[in-house]
Amino acid sequence: MKFNVLFVGSKFSNNTYLKDYILREINKKISHIDSMTFYLENDNSLFLHLERELSVDTKLLIITTKQNFSVVGKLLCTVTADNQILKENMLLPSQCTVFEDQTYLLNYNNSVINVLHVDELTEFPRLLLEDENSSATIHLFGEDKESAKALISPIAQTNEVKIDITDIVEGWLRIDVTSRKYGNITQFISSTKQLLSTKIIAASNIPAYIIEKMHYAQRKLTFSESCTGGLLAYMFTKESGASNMFDGSLVTYSNALKENWLAVEHATLEKHGAVSEQVVREMSDGALNVSYANYAVAISGVAGPTGGTEEKPVGTVYISVRSRDNEQTQKLSLYGDRRYIQEQSALYAIKMLLEIDKKLFFTN
Known part of the structure; x- marks a missing residue:
């Protein structure tokens, strides 16, 4: 129905x-x-x-x-x-x-x-309709949609469940699972995790999942954002329990604050520009040092619709994710309006955060 x-x-x-x-x-x-x-x-x-x-x-x-x-x-x-x-x-x-x-x-x-x-500033009334379908959501990382279908469709058929696969960003798929009449969602998820143990997260809300994992491991997370303007921090602080692993972050929109707050070298900004691999790496390093966190994520880019150049067109974004013993930087070429570019940047940063510590995030 x-x-x-x-x-x-x-x-x-x-x-x-x-x-x-x-x-x-x-x-x-x-x-x-x-x-x-x-x-x-x-x-x-x-x-x-x-x-x-x-x-x-x-x-x-x-x-x-x-x-x-x-x-x-x-x-x-x-x-x-x-x-x-x-x-x-x-x-x-x-x-x-x-x-x-x-x-x-x-x-x-x-x-x-x-x-x-329902009206503004009023309590939401009780929803009387019930959801009869048994369903779940999992997330798959490091696979494209076609390969994911080939890998998990046989498992879905065996367990009589329907799967709907959606791209979040490149390398991140959301899989919505719905049980058929005699379907077994629990067994489907278990079998899928056995097959793709370092790529599957069985949770519908990824920021909430990260919060829970970091809180249990007593880890801290911080951000240094430029083009996303605090969107990444919002994605976490809108979830209950964020204060257990998030003390704060920095939105350094200007070059001056990148220098003063994050200790980005003036020479680096002059030589490479704010939107560059070199600057975003120094941003994540500065955020990690000033916050004493275990992980830092830095984002700098051209969200548009203006500000692009031939060398760095609108949609050019650099992300650096850093732990105390590892760092990864990625250059993205994104498409869409300003808001969608910002959202894709934040989501890609979350994906990179998960992948920098697979032992923490992809194990039970």
């Missing part, structure tokens, strides 16, 4: 922070969303959309505003030949089976509909 999400109200398309918050709450209970649709208030085509949704077996989650909550209920009553009644100071379809403040559940034929209203 498909799981579809329908947003009714202009605020959900205009306020991306609210929309992202709602999706995070949904993802706590629902592993996979098949479709997501947005409608403005008073859109006459909404009724036809609801008719189509309820003509097939579906799980439909409708997110609406307080003002449109009863309007959506009225439309559902028209589609299902029902009428609204007052329950607990809410106008609800009379056939709704479960209801709480701001949320109710309605069964119609073989479809299940959960309507809830």
Whole structure:
């Protein structure tokens, strides 16, 4: 049965922070969303959309505003030949089976509909729909998509699970695993890890996984960022428990602060420029020394849309990852807008961090 999400109200398309918050709450209970649709208030085509949704077996989650909550209920009553009644100071379809403040559940034929209203600065109501599919997410490093399919598709068939492989950045694949009727996800993951022991991480959230691993090993991590402007630090500090392994980092956007805060040599900046292998290596070394951390990651690049040159076009990024006894530097040539280049840079840096200490990150 498909799981579809329908947003009714202009605020959900205009306020991306609210929309992202709602999706995070949904993802706590629902592993996979098949479709997501947005409608403005008073859109006459909404009724036809609801008719189509309820003509097939579906799980439909409708997110609406307080003002449109009863309007959506009225439309559902028209589609299902029902009428609204007052329950607990809410106008609800009379056939709704479960209801709480701001949320109710309605069964119609073989479809299940959960309507809830969400507004800014309010607590998210309880999600009444349940996810029946058994699923998991793992991450594979150091393989391309085609080789990954060839390696793990036979294991998936043996264990009757469906796999969906997505590129995160080059050399980093996300694999979403869904159980078929008699599928065994646990055995699939176990067999895959046996085959690719130094390349598989069986966790859905990689920054949270790194936090847990470093906390257990009593290790510390720091960053020195230029073109990503603190994005890498945000990816970790948004996760609970980050303070156990992250004391802080430096955003050194100007050359002056690269020199003063990270001890990057003035001569290195003059000779090679801020976007260079030499500078990014000195940035990671400086971050490691000033923080007393066990690992440091440094990023410097041209995120665009301006600032590129023939020698260093937009998308040129250098990353240095350093531990106390090892250092690796990578030059990237990335494509996309400014934000996507920054995001790819941060994700690639995370991949490099994992690979610099495989003994820590790829063992149970």
